[in-house]
Amino acid sequence: MSSEFRTRLPSLPLPLPKPQRSVPAPATARAPVTAPSTATASSQRRRPPWVLMYHSVSSCTDDPYRITVSPYRLDRQLRWLRDRGLSGVSVGELLRARAAGGGAGLVGLTFDDGYTDFVETALPLLRRHGCTATVFVLPGRLGGDNAWDELGPRKPLLTADGIREAASEGMEIGSHGLLHTDLTTADDATLERETRHSRTLLADITGTAPDGFCYPYGTVDARAVEGVRAAGYGYACAIDPGPLTGVHALPRVHVDASDTSVRMFLKRALHPLRRKPLPETPGQGPSDGTGRPIAPEAPQDVTRNSPEDSTESAGGGNR
Numbered sequence: 001m002s003s004e005f006r007t008r009l010p011s012l013p014l015p016l017p018k019p020q021r022s023v024p025a026p027a028t029a030r031a032p033v034t035a036p037s038t039a040t041a042s043s044q045r046r047r048p049p050w051v052l053m054y055h056s057v058s059s060c061t062d063d064p065y066r067i068t069v070s071p072y073r074l075d076r077q078l079r080w081l082r083d084r085g086l087s088g089v090s091v092g093e094l095l096r097a098r099a100a101g102g103g104a105g106l107v108g109l110t111f112d113d114g115y116t117d118f119v120e121t122a123l124p125l126l127r128r129h130g131c132t133a134t135v136f137v138l139p140g141r142l143g144g145d146n147a148w149d150e151l152g153p154r155k156p157l158l159t160a161d162g163i164r165e166a167a168s169e170g171m172e173i174g175s176h177g178l179l180h181t182d183l184t185t186a187d188d189a190t191l192e193r194e195t196r197h198s199r200t201l202l203a204d205i206t207g208t209a210p211d212g213f214c215y216p217y218g219t220v221d222a223r224a225v226e227g228v229r230a231a232g233y234g235y236a237c238a239i240d241p242g243p244l245t246g247v248h249a250l251p252r253v254h255v256d257a258s259d260t261s262v263r264m265f266l267k268r269a270l271h272p273l274r275r276k277p278l279p280e281t282p283g284q285g286p287s288d289g290t291g292r293p294i295a296p297e298a299p300q301d302v303t304r305n306s307p308e309d310s311t312e313s314a315g316g317g318n319r
Helices: 003-008 038-046 071-083 091-099 116-128 158-170 186-207 222-230 259-276
Strands: 051-052 087-089 107-111 135-139 172-175 212-214 235-237
Touching: 071 087, 071 116, 071 259, 087 091, 091 107, 091 172, 091 235, 107 116, 116 158, 135 158, 135 212, 158 172, 172 186, 186 222, 222 235, 235 259
Parallel strands: 051 107, 087 107, 107 135, 135 172, 172 212, 212 235
Antiparallel strands: none
16 A cells, blocks of 8 residues: 555544443442341340140040140141241240240240140150140149039149159149139239249249249239239240230140141231230340230230131130
Protein backbone atom coordinates (compact mmCIF):
# COMPACT_ATOMS: atom_id res chain seq x y z
CA MET A 1 0.00 0.00 0.00
CA SER A 2 1.43 3.40 -1.00
CA SER A 3 2.14 6.01 1.57
CA GLU A 4 -0.23 8.41 -0.25
CA PHE A 5 -3.16 6.01 0.12
CA ARG A 6 -2.37 5.43 3.75
CA THR A 7 -2.51 9.17 4.43
CA ARG A 8 -6.01 9.39 2.88
CA LEU A 9 -7.50 6.85 5.28
CA PRO A 10 -9.61 8.53 7.92
CA SER A 11 -8.34 8.12 11.39
CA LEU A 12 -10.90 6.08 13.33
CA PRO A 13 -11.25 6.76 17.04
CA LEU A 14 -10.25 3.95 19.31
CA PRO A 15 -13.20 2.32 21.13
CA LEU A 16 -13.69 3.72 24.58
CA PRO A 17 -13.80 1.27 27.49
CA LYS A 18 -17.32 0.38 28.59
CA PRO A 19 -18.34 2.02 31.82
CA GLN A 20 -18.38 -0.37 34.74
CA ARG A 21 -21.77 -0.79 36.41
CA SER A 22 -21.76 -0.30 40.09
CA VAL A 23 -23.32 -3.42 41.63
CA PRO A 24 -24.53 -2.77 45.14
CA ALA A 25 -23.29 -5.15 47.77
CA PRO A 26 -25.85 -7.55 49.17
CA ALA A 27 -27.74 -6.28 52.16
CA THR A 28 -26.19 -8.96 54.33
CA ALA A 29 -22.72 -7.70 53.35
CA ARG A 30 -23.57 -4.04 53.99
CA ALA A 31 -25.25 -4.62 57.32
CA PRO A 32 -23.05 -4.89 60.37
CA VAL A 33 -22.78 -8.34 61.88
CA THR A 34 -24.95 -8.56 64.97
CA ALA A 35 -25.89 -11.25 67.41
CA PRO A 36 -29.13 -13.15 66.66
CA SER A 37 -32.19 -11.37 67.95
CA THR A 38 -33.41 -12.56 71.32
CA ALA A 39 -36.99 -11.89 70.21
CA THR A 40 -37.12 -15.12 68.22
CA ALA A 41 -35.69 -17.17 71.09
CA SER A 42 -38.13 -15.55 73.51
CA SER A 43 -41.03 -16.28 71.18
CA GLN A 44 -40.01 -19.94 70.96
CA ARG A 45 -39.84 -20.20 74.76
CA ARG A 46 -43.29 -18.66 75.08
CA ARG A 47 -44.93 -21.17 72.74
CA PRO A 48 -46.98 -23.57 74.83
CA PRO A 49 -45.07 -26.85 75.10
CA TRP A 50 -46.80 -29.85 73.58
CA VAL A 51 -47.54 -32.12 76.52
CA LEU A 52 -49.69 -35.23 76.04
CA MET A 53 -51.94 -36.44 78.85
CA TYR A 54 -52.45 -40.18 79.31
CA HIS A 55 -53.96 -42.14 82.17
CA SER A 56 -54.43 -45.92 82.00
CA VAL A 57 -52.89 -48.26 79.42
CA SER A 58 -54.81 -51.53 79.13
CA SER A 59 -57.13 -53.50 76.87
CA CYS A 60 -60.17 -52.73 79.05
CA THR A 61 -63.06 -51.42 76.92
CA ASP A 62 -65.24 -50.27 79.85
CA ASP A 63 -64.08 -46.67 79.73
CA PRO A 64 -66.81 -44.11 80.51
CA TYR A 65 -64.31 -41.30 81.14
CA ARG A 66 -62.13 -42.02 78.09
CA ILE A 67 -58.99 -42.43 80.15
CA THR A 68 -57.84 -45.78 78.75
CA VAL A 69 -55.54 -46.35 75.78
CA SER A 70 -54.85 -49.87 74.56
CA PRO A 71 -51.24 -51.07 74.34
CA TYR A 72 -51.63 -51.27 70.57
CA ARG A 73 -52.83 -47.67 70.33
CA LEU A 74 -50.07 -46.35 72.60
CA ASP A 75 -47.48 -48.20 70.52
CA ARG A 76 -48.86 -46.62 67.33
CA GLN A 77 -48.92 -43.15 68.88
CA LEU A 78 -45.33 -43.41 70.10
CA ARG A 79 -44.28 -44.69 66.67
CA TRP A 80 -46.07 -41.73 65.08
CA LEU A 81 -43.98 -39.37 67.20
CA ARG A 82 -40.75 -41.18 66.37
CA ASP A 83 -41.46 -41.24 62.62
CA ARG A 84 -41.73 -37.45 62.69
CA GLY A 85 -38.47 -36.93 64.50
CA LEU A 86 -40.16 -36.24 67.83
CA SER A 87 -39.01 -37.67 71.15
CA GLY A 88 -41.29 -38.29 74.10
CA VAL A 89 -39.72 -37.11 77.36
CA SER A 90 -40.71 -36.19 80.90
CA VAL A 91 -42.05 -32.71 81.51
CA GLY A 92 -39.02 -31.86 83.64
CA GLU A 93 -36.67 -32.74 80.77
CA LEU A 94 -38.80 -30.80 78.31
CA LEU A 95 -38.78 -27.64 80.44
CA ARG A 96 -35.03 -27.83 81.05
CA ALA A 97 -34.41 -28.14 77.31
CA ARG A 98 -36.65 -25.16 76.58
CA ALA A 99 -34.93 -23.07 79.23
CA ALA A 100 -31.61 -23.79 77.49
CA GLY A 101 -33.02 -22.64 74.14
CA GLY A 102 -33.77 -26.13 72.75
CA GLY A 103 -36.56 -28.65 72.98
CA ALA A 104 -37.98 -28.15 69.47
CA GLY A 105 -38.23 -31.90 68.85
CA LEU A 106 -39.38 -32.88 72.32
CA VAL A 107 -42.90 -33.82 73.42
CA GLY A 108 -43.89 -34.12 77.06
CA LEU A 109 -45.53 -37.42 78.03
CA THR A 110 -47.57 -37.57 81.23
CA PHE A 111 -49.53 -40.39 82.86
CA ASP A 112 -52.01 -39.30 85.53
CA ASP A 113 -53.18 -41.23 88.61
CA GLY A 114 -50.34 -43.77 88.73
CA TYR A 115 -52.12 -46.97 87.73
CA THR A 116 -50.26 -50.25 88.06
CA ASP A 117 -50.63 -50.77 84.33
CA PHE A 118 -48.08 -47.99 83.83
CA VAL A 119 -45.29 -50.27 85.07
CA GLU A 120 -46.81 -53.43 83.62
CA THR A 121 -47.80 -52.17 80.17
CA ALA A 122 -46.80 -48.58 79.39
CA LEU A 123 -43.22 -48.78 80.63
CA PRO A 124 -42.11 -51.56 78.21
CA LEU A 125 -43.58 -49.59 75.29
CA LEU A 126 -41.86 -46.39 76.38
CA ARG A 127 -38.55 -48.26 76.56
CA ARG A 128 -39.14 -49.76 73.11
CA HIS A 129 -39.46 -46.30 71.59
CA GLY A 130 -36.70 -44.68 73.64
CA CYS A 131 -39.08 -42.44 75.58
CA THR A 132 -39.33 -41.24 79.14
CA ALA A 133 -42.41 -39.80 80.84
CA THR A 134 -43.73 -38.15 83.99
CA VAL A 135 -46.00 -40.27 86.18
CA PHE A 136 -48.24 -38.28 88.53
CA VAL A 137 -49.03 -40.53 91.49
CA LEU A 138 -51.16 -40.41 94.66
CA PRO A 139 -49.07 -41.16 97.77
CA GLY A 140 -52.22 -41.13 99.91
CA ARG A 141 -53.71 -44.05 97.96
CA LEU A 142 -50.73 -46.40 97.63
CA GLY A 143 -51.95 -49.82 96.48
CA GLY A 144 -55.53 -48.55 96.38
CA ASP A 145 -57.75 -47.89 93.41
CA ASN A 146 -59.56 -45.10 91.56
CA ALA A 147 -62.28 -44.71 94.18
CA TRP A 148 -62.93 -41.11 93.04
CA ASP A 149 -64.46 -42.37 89.78
CA GLU A 150 -68.16 -43.07 90.16
CA LEU A 151 -68.39 -45.08 86.94
CA GLY A 152 -66.27 -47.72 85.29
CA PRO A 153 -64.05 -50.49 86.61
CA ARG A 154 -61.82 -50.26 89.66
CA LYS A 155 -58.23 -49.81 88.51
CA PRO A 156 -55.40 -50.64 90.93
CA LEU A 157 -52.85 -47.95 91.77
CA LEU A 158 -49.10 -48.25 92.18
CA THR A 159 -47.61 -49.22 95.52
CA ALA A 160 -44.48 -47.57 96.90
CA ASP A 161 -42.42 -50.34 95.29
CA GLY A 162 -44.11 -49.71 91.94
CA ILE A 163 -43.31 -46.01 92.18
CA ARG A 164 -39.69 -46.80 92.94
CA GLU A 165 -39.55 -49.21 89.99
CA ALA A 166 -40.82 -46.52 87.62
CA ALA A 167 -38.25 -44.06 88.99
CA SER A 168 -35.44 -46.60 88.61
CA GLU A 169 -36.36 -46.93 84.91
CA GLY A 170 -35.73 -43.22 84.36
CA MET A 171 -39.31 -42.01 84.69
CA GLU A 172 -40.00 -38.73 86.46
CA ILE A 173 -42.28 -39.06 89.48
CA GLY A 174 -44.65 -36.18 90.17
CA SER A 175 -47.46 -35.60 92.63
CA HIS A 176 -51.13 -35.78 91.69
CA GLY A 177 -52.06 -34.67 95.17
CA LEU A 178 -52.62 -36.88 98.17
CA LEU A 179 -56.09 -38.34 97.50
CA HIS A 180 -57.12 -36.92 94.09
CA THR A 181 -58.97 -33.89 95.52
CA ASP A 182 -60.21 -30.92 93.52
CA LEU A 183 -57.99 -28.11 94.83
CA THR A 184 -60.40 -25.38 93.75
CA THR A 185 -62.91 -26.56 96.39
CA ALA A 186 -60.41 -27.57 99.10
CA ASP A 187 -60.07 -25.64 102.35
CA ASP A 188 -56.68 -24.29 103.39
CA ALA A 189 -55.70 -27.33 105.47
CA THR A 190 -56.65 -29.74 102.66
CA LEU A 191 -54.78 -27.67 100.10
CA GLU A 192 -51.67 -27.85 102.30
CA ARG A 193 -51.96 -31.64 102.66
CA GLU A 194 -52.60 -32.24 98.98
CA THR A 195 -49.60 -30.20 97.88
CA ARG A 196 -46.91 -29.97 100.55
CA HIS A 197 -47.57 -33.22 102.44
CA SER A 198 -47.85 -35.30 99.27
CA ARG A 199 -44.47 -33.91 98.18
CA THR A 200 -42.94 -34.95 101.50
CA LEU A 201 -44.34 -38.48 101.22
CA LEU A 202 -42.99 -38.91 97.69
CA ALA A 203 -39.57 -37.68 98.81
CA ASP A 204 -39.62 -40.42 101.46
CA ILE A 205 -40.51 -43.03 98.81
CA THR A 206 -38.07 -42.08 96.06
CA GLY A 207 -35.40 -40.17 97.97
CA THR A 208 -36.06 -37.06 95.87
CA ALA A 209 -38.72 -34.41 96.35
CA PRO A 210 -40.80 -34.20 93.15
CA ASP A 211 -40.49 -31.10 91.01
CA GLY A 212 -43.83 -31.52 89.25
CA PHE A 213 -47.46 -31.42 90.32
CA CYS A 214 -50.64 -32.25 88.39
CA TYR A 215 -54.04 -30.76 89.30
CA PRO A 216 -56.66 -33.47 89.88
CA TYR A 217 -59.58 -33.26 87.42
CA GLY A 218 -57.66 -30.58 85.53
CA THR A 219 -59.35 -27.83 87.57
CA VAL A 220 -57.24 -24.90 88.68
CA ASP A 221 -57.64 -21.39 90.05
CA ALA A 222 -55.22 -18.72 91.26
CA ARG A 223 -55.34 -19.95 94.86
CA ALA A 224 -54.47 -23.52 93.83
CA VAL A 225 -51.60 -22.26 91.66
CA GLU A 226 -50.18 -20.25 94.54
CA GLY A 227 -50.54 -23.20 96.91
CA VAL A 228 -48.63 -25.47 94.54
CA ARG A 229 -45.87 -22.92 94.07
CA ALA A 230 -45.61 -22.30 97.82
CA ALA A 231 -45.25 -26.05 98.42
CA GLY A 232 -41.98 -25.98 96.47
CA TYR A 233 -42.93 -27.43 93.08
CA GLY A 234 -41.01 -26.17 90.07
CA TYR A 235 -43.90 -26.67 87.66
CA ALA A 236 -47.46 -27.97 87.51
CA CYS A 237 -49.65 -29.44 84.77
CA ALA A 238 -53.25 -28.46 84.11
CA ILE A 239 -55.23 -29.01 80.89
CA ASP A 240 -56.52 -25.71 79.57
CA PRO A 241 -55.71 -23.14 82.27
CA GLY A 242 -56.61 -20.11 80.18
CA PRO A 243 -55.32 -16.84 81.72
CA LEU A 244 -53.49 -18.77 84.42
CA THR A 245 -51.23 -20.44 81.84
CA GLY A 246 -47.62 -20.53 82.99
CA VAL A 247 -44.98 -22.72 84.55
CA HIS A 248 -47.33 -23.65 87.42
CA ALA A 249 -50.32 -24.19 85.12
CA LEU A 250 -49.04 -25.82 81.93
CA PRO A 251 -51.58 -26.74 79.24
CA ARG A 252 -51.81 -30.33 78.04
CA VAL A 253 -53.60 -32.31 75.35
CA HIS A 254 -55.84 -35.24 76.28
CA VAL A 255 -55.05 -38.45 74.39
CA ASP A 256 -57.34 -41.47 74.24
CA ALA A 257 -58.01 -44.62 72.25
CA SER A 258 -59.62 -42.73 69.37
CA ASP A 259 -56.50 -40.75 68.55
CA THR A 260 -55.27 -42.10 65.23
CA SER A 261 -52.37 -40.59 63.33
CA VAL A 262 -54.70 -38.08 61.66
CA ARG A 263 -56.05 -36.87 64.98
CA MET A 264 -52.53 -36.69 66.43
CA PHE A 265 -51.50 -34.52 63.47
CA LEU A 266 -54.47 -32.21 64.03
CA LYS A 267 -53.86 -31.96 67.74
CA ARG A 268 -50.24 -31.01 67.21
CA ALA A 269 -51.08 -28.44 64.54
CA LEU A 270 -53.89 -26.82 66.52
CA HIS A 271 -52.24 -26.86 69.94
CA PRO A 272 -50.42 -23.49 69.68
CA LEU A 273 -53.61 -21.92 68.33
CA ARG A 274 -55.84 -23.21 71.12
CA ARG A 275 -53.53 -22.68 74.08
CA LYS A 276 -52.26 -19.37 75.37
CA PRO A 277 -48.53 -18.58 75.14
CA LEU A 278 -46.50 -18.78 78.32
CA PRO A 279 -46.00 -15.40 79.98
CA GLU A 280 -42.61 -13.84 80.41
CA THR A 281 -42.66 -11.84 83.61
CA PRO A 282 -40.21 -8.92 83.97
CA GLY A 283 -37.32 -9.74 86.25
CA GLN A 284 -37.34 -13.46 85.61
CA GLY A 285 -34.88 -13.46 82.76
CA PRO A 286 -35.11 -15.40 79.53
CA SER A 287 -33.33 -18.49 80.84
CA ASP A 288 -36.41 -19.53 82.80
CA GLY A 289 -38.23 -20.17 79.57
CA THR A 290 -41.72 -20.05 81.00
CA GLY A 291 -42.55 -17.12 83.23
CA ARG A 292 -44.84 -17.05 86.23
CA PRO A 293 -48.53 -17.58 85.73
CA ILE A 294 -50.38 -16.06 88.62
CA ALA A 295 -53.25 -13.67 88.05
CA PRO A 296 -54.80 -13.31 91.51
CA GLU A 297 -57.46 -10.86 90.46
CA ALA A 298 -59.05 -13.38 88.09
CA PRO A 299 -59.62 -16.75 89.78
CA GLN A 300 -60.96 -19.28 87.34
CA ASP A 301 -62.02 -22.90 87.40
CA VAL A 302 -60.84 -24.49 84.20
CA THR A 303 -62.26 -27.67 82.73
CA ARG A 304 -60.40 -30.10 80.54
CA ASN A 305 -61.45 -28.88 77.12
CA SER A 306 -61.83 -25.68 75.20
CA PRO A 307 -65.35 -25.49 73.72
CA GLU A 308 -63.94 -25.23 70.20
CA ASP A 309 -61.70 -28.26 70.56
CA SER A 310 -63.37 -30.70 68.19
CA THR A 311 -60.58 -33.27 68.55
CA GLU A 312 -61.05 -33.39 72.33
CA SER A 313 -64.80 -33.70 72.76
CA ALA A 314 -66.19 -33.07 76.21
CA GLY A 315 -67.08 -35.90 78.49
CA GLY A 316 -63.87 -37.53 79.58
CA GLY A 317 -60.22 -37.41 80.30
CA ASN A 318 -60.19 -34.90 83.17
CA ARG A 319 -59.73 -37.47 85.87
